[in-house]
Amino acid sequence: MKLRGKPIRKSLKFLTLLLTSMLIASVSAGMYLSLTMKSTIGVYRSNVYFVKGSDANQTGGPTLLLDSTNTTATITGLRAYPNATFTYENVTLVRNNATSGTTLIRLAPKVNPSGNATDFEYVKFMLNGTEARWLNYTVTAGSWSTPSASDWITIPTETQWSIVIMTKASATAVTGRTVTIQITVDVD
């Protein structure tokens, strides 16, 4: 069984077979390994969530409803007055509860305004951080124009920024008309 003393042809044959064997064995082992790979996904509480602002749930003011994880905020009872800008400074805030790392956030549209465009001039959302980030829903030629997502901004650790909401109804607005808008706060 020794290769020593055998013709070189046999050595080459053996070497070729050895190389192809190593190739087949390693590729097959890799294939098996890919079959056995398992992922463990843990559930964590989000570090970025909504916080109730001082303007929320006051008599005659807007109502803020947060879900159990504080990651969805529903604001109802916002008002818009014809030809006047009405500003809600502090209905809800976005909090970054992380103690380390870099967290980027931005405002982005989720669901387009539900209608009644002729009754409104705009609904604007502003992330009141170290720099303002805007998401402006305006009415152009009788229909809502959906904005693109704002630029990302780094929110420092253990910091909360308010989301300022500005509304303005059109001069010909009909009292009682409403619009529903859904936006998201993207986190990276």
Place this chain on the structure above:
Amino acid sequence: MEKLASELLPEFFALMGIDLFLLLSLLTCLLDDRLPKAIPYIYQFAALAGFGHLLVSKNFLIVFTDYMRFWYCFIYLLVSLANIVAVNIYFAAVKKQWTLAKVWSGAVTFPTILMSIFFVSNYSYFQGVPFPLFLQIALVVSAIIMGTSVAIFLSPEALRSRFKEEKEVRE
């Protein structure tokens, strides 16, 4: 009982079959003066077919059930073991090379069969069908006996004298 993370997949038997074919290919290449020249290449192709086997298994993982995957991988392993036994029989019955046949059985046939039985028993244990106790004891006992005999039988001195005897007989 919580299952261990190291639980075997049915494809392990296909992987084992591939490795056995590769081992056969290399060994038959070394012994090519006693075997047909094409045999090492045939075993390489058989190993390659096993890789294709794994590839198909991976792509149709959801379609094939565990039961089906086990059987087609296990059959592939059985084919590779059958080839090892066949080479052993070929040396003994056709070539009448008893010493080589004994060495082959001690160094290749029995260890591979024993390892295969061990892994099959391990797989069946995790599938909730453990081997009966007497079979498990028989497995351990045969492993000990085989290990001891192979160590004695394949000692360099013993091998040298046996091959020398065989050569003298042939001359």
